[in-house]
Amino acid sequence: MKRWNGWGDVDTDYPLPPSALDYLTNRLGHLDPQPDTAKETVLATIPESRLPAHPLVDTSAEVRLTHARGQSTRDWVDLRHGRVGIFPDGVAFPETDEDVRNLLKYAREAGASLIPYGGGTSVVGHITPCSSDAPVLTLSLEKMTHLLNLDETSRLATFQAGVAGPQLETQLKAHGYTLGHFPQSFEYSTLGGWIVTRSSGQQSYRYGKIEQLFAGGSMETPRGRLEMKPVPASAAGPDVREMVLGSEGRLGVITQAQVRVRRVPEAEAFLGVFFPSWEQGSDAVRKIVQNEIPVSMLRLSNPLETETTLILSGKSWIGLADRGLRTIGYGDTRCLLVVGVTGSRRSFGRTRREVAALCRKFGGLFVGTVVGHAWEKNRFLAPYLRNTLWECGVAIDTLETALPWSQVREASLAIPQAIVEAMEKHNEQVLAFTHLSHVYRDGASVYTTFLFRRTADPDEFLAHWQDMKQNATRILQGFGGTISHQHGVGTDHVPYLPAEKGALGMDALRAVCKSFDPDGMMNPGKLF
């Protein structure tokens, strides 16, 4: 069973070793865990549903609560402090495209707005209902999870769009294929959600962002059904598929999607490399990409992320390894790179040798597969740490951008610094660090994680969070970075979008939404 006010399955935990708690207390100050509001208390605040009865719509308080919020910081505050306030009036569970069509008609006739709901893993407020007089219908795709067709000649798989990561990979693996899309939210996030948020998986360097994997599909909209043919390329004017990518539920409900799949690789390993400094590490990563060495993943942590990751892992060999590394010159400024090597058995050895040779030129020290294996083992477990931290009195959030290589080095120092400075005004400390992942020939995504103390007053806590977010976003926009490389806009990034798209660009986006959804019933308040 899924947690109603946190991440993941209730039976899975990510405990913190006592040494990690000491480290956090030293870094952030005294921690003051706050009790959560009980579920029964929140359930008792849910008002009567304003929707008429429908056989596919569940209006029970329990279901309305568990679909009321996603995973953003604001969502967590609402749930944990019992201040949800706005709930969907009902949650629909269609099984077919025809059900979705009928539910769109039902919502229109009821004067309701409609929020498509995939896995509910949005971290920027995509599925949070906005305050309005209209009733809200949340439409969950959790019953639409089937592999409908596998065209092995074209390597195209057609899925119902509600399929979550593990369901999708299991169905493909039975035929020897993989999509290779592994966001950290893999356990719950869905194909439809990935497409409309322009998601990126951890091995996007090999498999591509979802934009490259999405070949076509069907979307039910208030104006009717949109079919997108899975052509490999087209010069027939602007591509409608591009309008659907990143549409965040504003145009309609994707019911089916065709994706480009590959054979399951013969060999895969994740290797650890330490660099003496961030400069050497980031130069090595850029060279690997620009020399087109076919790795599947590159994730370079800055010195503070390297230190924090090693300490929070609580592994007994860390102390010994630390002393060893320091003696040979990999001290406080060391950076850890995790490199994924994936492919045929023949290409695997060659790629591994090429990466090793290149990293050595930049002072890289190969430490084999131990660190990489630990990363791989925890890759989908790490989000559970957020529950543990929160319950210890520490909040964690992330922000991500992408910039050209010429800006990457400076921006990756300035963004965490902007977060630290925002908290200095509140006399609070924050642990802010960065990694590079999702690298491209022309640039990289800079991903910043920040940990800070929870305060007893949720408004004060949100004011701290807001200041960090605003300061960091102002800085990254100053470097010419995008406001989001992979998480999307939702509600949290709405204020920053016009600066990225420009007035004319915003008008064009609004016009596209209006042509699919003239009455503005689809996921209002998101994107703009």
Ligand SMILES: Cc1cc2nc3c(=O)[nH]c(=O)nc-3n(C[C@H](O)[C@H](O)[C@H](O)COP(=O)(O)OP(=O)(O)OC[C@H]3O[C@@H](n4cnc5c(N)ncnc54)[C@H](O)[C@@H]3O)c2cc1C
């Ligand atoms: C712990 C954690 C780790 C994460 N790691 C990553 C990561 O590595 N990479 C990454 O890209 N993102 C990541 N995310 C963010 C999130 O998982 C992605 O944005 C994901 O694509 C959302 O998918 P979902 O199915 O959960 O969509 P939801 O959260 O349910 O919805 C997101 C948006 O998509 C719309 N939507 C959903 N399904 C459909 C549909 N079928 N048709 C039309 N609209 C639809 C919703 O209306 C909403 O606007 C992470 C989130 C968490 C909590």
